[in-house]
Structures are given as structure tokens and as C-alpha cells.
Amino acid sequence: MQPLRIAFAQIAPRLGDLDANLARHLELLEEARRGGAGLVVFPELGLTGYQLQDLAAEVAMRLDDPRLSRLAAASAGLSAVVSFVEESGDHRLFIAAALLEEGEVRHVHRKLYLPTYGLFDERRFFSPGDILRAVPSRLGVGLGLAVCEDFWHLSTPQLLALDGAQILINVSSSPGRDLAMASEVGLGTASSWRTLMRTYAQLTTSFVVFCNRVGVDESISFWGGSEVIGPGGGAVFSAPMFDDGLFLADVDLAEVRRERIALPLLRDERPELVGREWRRLVAERAGLAPDSTAEAGAKDGLDVAAESAPGRPIGFRGAPGPATRHPAAGPSKGGAR
Amino acid sequence: MTGSTQSGRSTAARPASTTGSDGTSLFELPPELAIDTDVARRVIAEFIRGQLRQAGFERAVLALSGGIDSALVAYLVAEAIGADRLRCVLMPSGSSSPASRSDAEIVVADLDCSSEVVEIGSLVDGFFGTGTTPGAAGAEGLEASPLRRGNFAARMRMAVIYDRSVTWGGLVVGTSNKTEALIGYTTLFGDNACAFNPIGDLYKSQVRQVAVAIGVPEAIIRKAPSADLWPGQTDEGEAGFSYPELDRLLFWRIDKRRSVEEVVGLGFDPAFVARVDRMVATSEFKRQVPPIAKLGPRTTGVDYLYPRRRPGSARG
Structure with a gap:
């Protein structure tokens, strides 16, 4: 004791x-x-x-x-x-x-x-x-x-x-x-x-x-x-x-x-794994890496794709264009973080 | 929980009681509005003691109408600081029902607190006039609507209770409940005027629940709520709703942030929802301090933000 x-x-x-x-x-x-x-x-x-x-x-x-x-x-x-x-x-x-x-x-x-x-x-x-x-x-x-x-x-x-x-x-x-x-x-x-x-x-x-x-x-x-x-x-x-x-x-x-x-449990914690994934999340939120769960067509740093329409400016980089990510992006998050 | 002493009466949470001494139901309690009355009483008692201590007061005064809200507050104050430090002021006017006064007297007798009666009929009549004799308002005052007279009476009661705050040396305790405040069923600077309010976050159904637990006489719990501004008036008759139904709707819309579509999905009538939403929106001003035009570098309530009771502010 x-x-x-x-x-x-x-x-x-x-x-x-x-x-x-x-x-x-x-x-x-x-x-x-x-x-x-x-x-x-x-x-x-x-x-x-x-x-x-x-x-x-x-x-x-x-x-x-x-x-x-x-x-x-x-x-x-x-x-x-x-x-x-x-x-x-x-x-x-x-x-x-x-x-x-x-x-x-x-x-x-x-x-x-x-x-x-x-x-x-x-x-x-x-x-x-x-x-x-x-x-x-x-x-x-x-x-x-x-x-x-x-x-x-x-x-x-x-x-x-x-x-x-x-x-x-x-x-x-x-x-x-x-x-x-x-x-x-x-x-x-x-x-x-x-x-x-x-x-x-x-x-x-x-x-x-x-x-x-x-x-x-x-x-x-x-x-x-x-x-x-x-x-x-x-x-x-x-x-x-x-x-x-x-x-x-x-x-x-x-x-x-x-x-x-x-x-x-503490012995089995994986700080290197947690740290790596958190660094990835930080980069995605900062728009420095593609967001793996964002809507298809969303700009980096945003998780919802703005709808493209004639005469309506969208996006922050140059002219409206195709998605900046691979088309097989995950399901919609359906809301802001 | 282990070692918990929540109200001093009981250590275990008790089921909500809505049953009177004769075995019949005292009131209808929607299940989502059920609260632990032991915890409510404990929090409210600490709140009352804290408010008085911070202001440097040992006594309290309240306007006792004979209705459930002010009766419950009287019991809560007596439980928190002792009935000997409470003064109840009964302020009937010509329109008040005699039963209101006798019910208030039952509360005073049961609590054994000090009380006085101030007839406010002469104050109201002095302004509006009586019969064919004009008062301070002139001839026009003789035609005043019941609403004007009712609001005036509520503000006369406010004036009297604040005078009694001085003569009794006690803070004015508020008696407005959450339901009436949310729909704006109050008189601005009248019945909602107070130094602090122990029941302002309890819906009417919850007021009733705590009233049963603390021992408010059953006759007061059973009778139809009334602003008592004119003979035979009842809240539910005047506004066309029932308190259990209104409380439920307000609970889901406000406490639980449900949208109009969602509460309609819960079974509420869309017209009822729209009407109550409008009442809440149009009475927002009654629940807030008046805005001050922002001109200087620091403005009260905007960017000059201090607790009401600062160190050194307590009386005496």
C-alpha cells in the first residue's frame, strides 16, 4: 500500500x-x-x-x-x-x-x-x-x-x-x-x-x-x-x-x-500513428493536402464542392474548373466541421 | 450518489409526484418536463442565499398573489433563509378574485411569515378615475381597456413592492416563470421587475412539480392559472392553449433546438407552432435590458461587463 x-x-x-x-x-x-x-x-x-x-x-x-x-x-x-x-x-x-x-x-x-x-x-x-x-x-x-x-x-x-x-x-x-x-x-x-x-x-x-x-x-x-x-x-x-x-x-x-x-493500454498506445494522422488532418484543414473525406470537387481546405454555374464565380484559385482531386473521393460530409 | 445530501430531506432522487392527497391527479406533467425536485430545491436555495449574501441583505420581500408561482417562491425563500426573514405583500385590486386573497393568506399562515395587505385599487382608480369622476388620466381614462388597467395595476404593485423593499430591508424576489416570460405574458416593469428570480428557468409544469414537492397547498396547485387582471380571467382561456401543451412545445423548440418541421413531426399543430413562435419573437424585448446607443469607448452591457455584485458592492 x-x-x-x-x-x-x-x-x-x-x-x-x-x-x-x-x-x-x-x-x-x-x-x-x-x-x-x-x-x-x-x-x-x-x-x-x-x-x-x-x-x-x-x-x-x-x-x-x-x-x-x-x-x-x-x-x-x-x-x-x-x-x-x-x-x-x-x-x-x-x-x-x-x-x-x-x-x-x-x-x-x-x-x-x-x-x-x-x-x-x-x-x-x-x-x-x-x-x-x-x-x-x-x-x-x-x-x-x-x-x-x-x-x-x-x-x-x-x-x-x-x-x-x-x-x-x-x-x-x-x-x-x-x-x-x-x-x-x-x-x-x-x-x-x-x-x-x-x-x-x-x-x-x-x-x-x-x-x-x-x-x-x-x-x-x-x-x-x-x-x-x-x-x-x-x-x-x-x-x-x-x-x-x-x-x-x-x-x-x-x-x-x-x-x-x-x-x-498505455503500453499499446501508438503515439507515432496518432501524431502522423494528426499532422495529416492539420495539413488537410490548412488546404495543404487533399481532404480524403471531402466531397468530390471540393477545393483543398474546403470539404464541400461549390456548385459550378455560368457567370457565378467560384473557388479561390483562377477560373472555375474541374475538381482538384481524384474523382473517387469519399462520401459527402454533409456539413461544416 | 455516494454521500450525496441533495436537499436535506432525502438522499435518493424521488419520482415526480403529481398526485394529490385524495389520490387524484393534481396536474398533467409531460414526461420530458420532469425534473429532480430535490436538486432543483437545493440549487434554488443556494441561489437565493448567494444573491442575498452578495448584495449584503438578509431579508427578502415578494408580492404574493395567491397563485402558484408566487406561492412557490414564498416556500422556496422560506426554505432557503427561514420564514422569519420573508415578508409577503398582498396587493389585491378591485378586479382580484376573493379566492386569490384567501389563498395567499393560507400561504402566509402555513409559512408563518410576516405579511401585509396593500390595497392598490385606489392607486389604479386615482389614475383612471371611477364611475364618471375622472382621475389623473383625465376623462379618457374612464374608458381605459382592461389591458391598460391590468398593466397599470401590475406597475403599481411593482412600485409598492420596491417601497416595501426599503421599509422591510429586503431584496425583491421575482415570481415570473419561464413559460410566461417566453411568450411575453408579463407586464414590462411590472410583475417581471425584481432583484433576482429563482423560478425564471422553470416552465409552468416544472413550477407545479416543485410546488407539490415543497408542500404548496393543493388548492393553489389545482386552480386554473390567472393573471387576475379581471374577474374570471384565466391564462389558458385568454391565450387559448393548455400549459402542458405549451410547455412541451417551448421545451422542444427552445431547450432542445428543434426546428418547426421537427416539432410538427412530433405531432404539434403547425398553426399552434406558428402562433407560439410569433409570441416568443415579438416578446424578445421584454426579456432584455434596453439597448444603449453606443457612443463612448466603454458602454454598459456592450464592452463594460462586470458582475452585478462586485467586491465591495454589498450593502452594510
Whole structure:
């Protein structure tokens, strides 16, 4: 048994009030330490609140901000994941999650996927990160940090696991919605997340740690329900939905080895195959190579063939003419990507 | 789920109850509109507490009509913050049915919250006049249509409830449901005026479901919904639809983004679909803040975007 006690800080941050949230973080770090935790996880934007809009620039911190240093110093003897608005030297704003260890900011993950649809408007206010790396930790295993929407993209958990993470940590501010009766927990959002996390844990044969906030920002309510899923895909611990508090859960890190020996999915991954096909997709989308599934007659970079008609200019290169691809192109995609 | 405590009453999701104490059906619940009322109550309670905390208020005030919407909101507020912090204001006018007032009084008695009655008939009559005596509107006001009088009464209630917000020291809680907001069956700056609205994303059928779960008196759940602007008026009689049918259509058109052709394929009458689509489109303005002419570098609601409750904005 390689026991690790994980503390979930399932809190309701005060919107835009960095000082109050910082004080709460310091309290909970201390409480987690007293409770014997080795890893403490705070939710997405736990230091600032979520629905910031134009407040984002006002609560942003550079990585050399003394408040962040103070938090790092308070995490001595622990591994802590905290989240805030990070301002880069060239004044871009990121939703960041940082791993604090041994009094230092050990690793920073900038949220890669910024949802800007439905009730979300993140891309308006934030810049997306460009780097996804697993990080070694004092816990003796690699950690993979991700923020909320990052886990709605399959490649995120896969890349983190292949890069050496054995614990995938997702920090979230997930707004609860879709009060469906059909859902196992009465909330469509929660059901979707629970499915994702179990699937990722199983497919990456890793622990998945999910810390989601509670409380209310403006119209939206956050549902909590923080969880840790074992590498076999089963929940080890599920925190209550909607309740504010620090929740402790014990996991056996040796489970990762057992699962990976029994089910060597990661061993059998084909990163060179995936990389090659992704490079092909990128070239096709950029119009640098014929799209193998586009309609016959579609220009490179487009997947629908414009209809040729007298007097109607089509295409972007010279006169309208025959298809630029082989006639045996695949079936129509029937819609835009 | 493990360790879940969703409402404090029960840890397991319960099937929707539509059955009254006498075993008969209280209302018709279209299956696609069924929600988990435990989760709804938990979210709404947090929402109410959060709105008050962020604004620095501990109390709430609402206009209690005797209908199901405001009755449900009263129960939800009482569940969230305690009945002792709620004040219900009953504002009958000459056209209100006596049953509305007695139903409202039953809610107040059941919740044991504070209440007061403000007769608004004199405010409406003072403007439109009575009998052959003109009011502030002049002789023309004596001929005012029921619609004008109804809208005026709704705005007088708004004026009174905002005055009571000051005297009671509480935020005004909205009581409009999603169905009436979507079809525009509200009075602009009248019954839709509020500091926050806990039930504005619940269709009428879902309001009824939560009302059953939280214990709103059955008589209030059973009776025909009415704006109570003139004697004998009912929503369904006036608009010519049934709430279950309307809720279903709105759910598929709006929540589930189905096209006209698709909902007709589900069995909805094309003329009904067209009519409801038109009601939704023509009332869009009622659901939005008025546009401001964009002139300066930063304009409220356009490119000056802050949360309603910023740090330091809370009262007290």
C-alpha cells in the first residue's frame, strides 16, 4: 500500500475578492495538513471566483506575485493545486492551475480550451494556453494538471498519461444545468462529468482527481461532487454535491501499477500513428493536402464542392474548373466541421 | 450518489409526484418536463442565499398573489433563509378574485411569515378615475381597456413592492416563470421587475412539480392559472392553449433546438407552432435590458461587463 490522502477543497470562492479567497486557501491548507493530506486540490479560479468578466484583469497575478509566494510557502510539506488568473509578461490573461510544492510554484498549467458557447464566454476575456506537460512531484508519481474544459477534449488526458502522469488532476468551476429527471444524480452536467472521469481513468489506467467548486456566481450554481476515480474506472470517493467543505479521501497509488500490468493500454498506445494522422488532418484543414473525406470537387481546405454555374464565380484559385482531386473521393460530409 | 445530501430531506432522487392527497391527479406533467425536485430545491436555495449574501441583505420581500408561482417562491425563500426573514405583500385590486386573497393568506399562515395587505385599487382608480369622476388620466381614462388597467395595476404593485423593499430591508424576489416570460405574458416593469428570480428557468409544469414537492397547498396547485387582471380571467382561456401543451412545445423548440418541421413531426399543430413562435419573437424585448446607443469607448452591457455584485458592492 502506497497510501495518499487527498484533500478536496470544495469551496465557494467570493467573486473577485482575492484577499478573502487567499485567506480561505491558507485556512484550508492548514486544515488539510492537520488532516494528514499529501495532496490538496482547490477548484478552478478558486482564488478569484469564476464569472469575472472585466474583473479578470483586476484580479490577475503574475507568477512572481507575493500573494502567490505566500501561498506556496504555506504549502510546505504538501502538494497543492491552486487556480487563479495569471497575467503573462506580455499582458495576456490565462486561467491557470499551479502545482505548489516545497514552498515553490513547481508547475503552471494554462487552461488550453476556453469554452465560448452556451453560457460560457471565456475566450472573450482569456487567452488559451499552448503547453500540456505532465510534471514530476514529491508524491513519487507524475501529475497531470488540467482545467475543466480541457477534459472535454480526449487528447488532454491521453497526452498527460503518455507523458508520465499517474494522477490526472482536473480543477473545475462547472456550472450545474439540465435538471433532468432521467439523470442518475438529477443533474445532466454531473452525469456527463461522471461518465467522462470514469472513462478517462479506465482508458489511461490512472487516478483521476476532480475538484469542482460549489456556490453561486450571478445566475449560475456550481454543483461540487468532487471525486477521485481509480485506475480501473471505479470511484474511490465522491464528495457530496453542493456542500462546501474540505473532504479527505485515501487512495492506494500501487493501484496504478496493478492496473497497468493487468491492462497494458498505455503500453499499446501508438503515439507515432496518432501524431502522423494528426499532422495529416492539420495539413488537410490548412488546404495543404487533399481532404480524403471531402466531397468530390471540393477545393483543398474546403470539404464541400461549390456548385459550378455560368457567370457565378467560384473557388479561390483562377477560373472555375474541374475538381482538384481524384474523382473517387469519399462520401459527402454533409456539413461544416 | 455516494454521500450525496441533495436537499436535506432525502438522499435518493424521488419520482415526480403529481398526485394529490385524495389520490387524484393534481396536474398533467409531460414526461420530458420532469425534473429532480430535490436538486432543483437545493440549487434554488443556494441561489437565493448567494444573491442575498452578495448584495449584503438578509431579508427578502415578494408580492404574493395567491397563485402558484408566487406561492412557490414564498416556500422556496422560506426554505432557503427561514420564514422569519420573508415578508409577503398582498396587493389585491378591485378586479382580484376573493379566492386569490384567501389563498395567499393560507400561504402566509402555513409559512408563518410576516405579511401585509396593500390595497392598490385606489392607486389604479386615482389614475383612471371611477364611475364618471375622472382621475389623473383625465376623462379618457374612464374608458381605459382592461389591458391598460391590468398593466397599470401590475406597475403599481411593482412600485409598492420596491417601497416595501426599503421599509422591510429586503431584496425583491421575482415570481415570473419561464413559460410566461417566453411568450411575453408579463407586464414590462411590472410583475417581471425584481432583484433576482429563482423560478425564471422553470416552465409552468416544472413550477407545479416543485410546488407539490415543497408542500404548496393543493388548492393553489389545482386552480386554473390567472393573471387576475379581471374577474374570471384565466391564462389558458385568454391565450387559448393548455400549459402542458405549451410547455412541451417551448421545451422542444427552445431547450432542445428543434426546428418547426421537427416539432410538427412530433405531432404539434403547425398553426399552434406558428402562433407560439410569433409570441416568443415579438416578446424578445421584454426579456432584455434596453439597448444603449453606443457612443463612448466603454458602454454598459456592450464592452463594460462586470458582475452585478462586485467586491465591495454589498450593502452594510
